[in-house]
Amino acid sequence: MMVEIVSESKVWEWLNEVPDPEIPVISVVELGVVRSINILDDKNIEVVITPTYSGCPAMNIFEEDIEKKLKEKGFENVALTTVLSPAWTTDWIKDDVLDKLEKYGIAPPVKGTADKGALFESGPKVVRCPKCKSETTVLVSQFGSTACKALYTCSSCHEPFEYFKCI
Amino acid sequence: MELREALYKYLLRIGDTSLIAGQRLAEWVSEGPTLEEDIALTNISLDLFGQARAALSYAAEVQGKGATEDSLTYLRSEREYYNTLLSELPNGNFANTIANQFLNDAYLYHFYTALGKSKDEKLAAFAIKSVKEVRYHLRHTGEWVVRLGDGTEESKNKMQSAIDDVWMFTGDLFEMDEVDETLIEMGIGVDLNEIKRSWDTTVNKVLERATITRPEDGYMQTGRLDGQHTEYLGHILSELQYLQRAHPGAEW
Numbered sequence: 063m064m065v066e067i068v069s070e071s072k073v074w075e076w077l078n079e080v081p082d083p084e085i086p087v088i089s090v091v092e093l094g095v096v097r098s099i100n101i102l103d104d105k106n107i108e109v110v111i112t113p114t115y116s117g118c119p120a121m122n123i124f125e126e127d128i129e130k131k132l133k134e135k136g137f138e139n140v141a142l143t144t145v146l147s148p149a150w151t152t153d154w155i156k157d158d159v160l161d162k163l164e165k166y167g168i169a170p171p172v173k174g175t176a177d178k179g180a181l182f183e184s185g186p187k188v189v190r191c192p193k194c195k196s197e198t199t200v201l202v203s204q205f206g207s208t209a210c211k212a213l214y215t216c217s218s219c220h221e222p223f224e225y226f227k228c229i
Numbered sequence: 230m231e232l233r234e235a236l237y238k239y240l241l242r243i244g245d246t247s248l249i250a251g252q253r254l255a256e257w258v259s260e261g262p263t264l265e266e267d268i269a270l271t272n273i274s275l276d277l278f279g280q281a282r283a284a285l286s287y288a289a290e291v292q293g294k295g296a297t298e299d300s301l302t303y304l305r306s307e308r309e310y311y312n313t314l315l316s317e318l319p320n321g322n323f324a325n326t327i328a329n330q331f332l333n334d335a336y337l338y339h340f341y342t343a344l345g346k347s348k349d350e351k352l353a354a355f356a357i358k359s360v361k362e363v364r365y366h367l368r369h370t371g372e373w374v375v376r377l378g379d380g381t382e383e384s385k386n387k388m389q390s391a392i393d394d395v396w397m398f399t400g401d402l403f404e405m406d407e408v409d410e411t412l413i414e415m416g417i418g419v420d421l422n423e424i425k426r427s428w429d430t431t432v433n434k435v436l437e438r439a440t441i442t443r444p445e446d447g448y449m450q451t452g453r454l455d456g457q458h459t460e461y462l463g464h465i466l467s468e469l470q471y472l473q474r475a476h477p478g479a480e481w
């Protein structure tokens with residue numbers, strides 16, 4: 063019997079069903095954590111991933127969930143390889159995914175602000191309130207409930223909200 | 230000096246500094262002056278642990294004797310640790326923590342920026358990744374130095390004392406030996422004399438803005454290169470390593 067090997071685009075589709083454990087409206091693929099796929103044969107596959115932040119505690123969950131999904135789909139061995147280069151950046155997140163983040167209540171990263179200076183050089187940047195869309199908002203802290211988010215407060219509706227910060 | 234030996238030691242110096250600084254900051258869990266600051270300091274701690282894991286697992290690979298990031302962390306004794314003295318100093322009050330962390334962040338920021346051009350691809354990738362995170366750390370602690378220094382009389386006094394107290398440990402950051410020389414020659418390592426110049430510029434800029442007087446360079450306590458520590462590292466390790474020492478090989 064001929065063994066049919068699944069296509070790479072099918073595997074991408076499956077992985078796109080694996081949600082980010084901390085932001086379930088987006089998938090590990092949309093986040094940019096999955097870099098490439100090598101289908102070795104019908105039983106063996108390698109998935110190359112990159113961490114968002116060096117110490118991101120969600121990375122282990124990403125790995126477990128990816129492995130679980132691919133085993134459900136019939137692979138017996140799922141090898142996960144971690145690479146650090148190119149370094150993960152929020153600039154990889156596509157526009158439609160940014161919209162999903164905003165609808166979920168997290169202000170999406172402001173494009174192109176990822177590599178600004180380290181000290182006092184970040185310049186004015188408009189972070190729009192995901193709830194009332196006001197552009198008058200105030201940074202409360204560069205660090206939030208997860209490594210990838212900062213805390214803001216809206217000056218118009220007075221609600222606190224999270225900002226998916228640029229890196 | 231042989232490349233493998235030099236690179237192994239270099240990676241321990243990098244990984245140990247992140248590990249010990251991360252462990253120190255983790256002591257702030259639930260003790261922060263405000264909820265936001267509690268979260269900030271422990272987020273920075275988490276980034277540092279992540280960087281330590283990357284550096285130490287690479288060190289284990291380079292050594293090639295079956296060590297792992299865990300065995301290097303839990304089973305080396307005090308004299309086998311090569312972190313900066315700055316990273317092991319007690320947290321003290323909030324201004325002490327900010328001073329220690331700021332001087333360390335400024336160092337790591339310039340060090341990783343330069344290391345990103347290393348001819349060792351893995352080291353370069355690690356540095357390029359790390360500097361993105363350290364940029365946020367430096368911005369955070371730099372802003373606090375200014376806020377406290379240019380704040381009330383009390384906060385200014387505390388910030389000035391904190392900088393004065395820690396200054397004698399800053400010379401240790403820039404000491405070099407044959408490990409550095411070997412790797413600089415091969416285009417892998419970084420010349421810390423150059424890092425010192427960039428560090429000076431950053432530190433001076435922040436201290437000036439904070440209206441804090443930069444201390445004179447006097448006696449400098451060093452020891453990082455040879456694993457000679459202050460009395461504080463032993464206490465950190467006894468807490469960090471307790472479980473693996475008492476129950477070898479214990480797992481979750």
Ligand SMILES: [Zn+2]
Binds near residue numbers: 191192194216218219
């Ligand atoms: Zn609002």
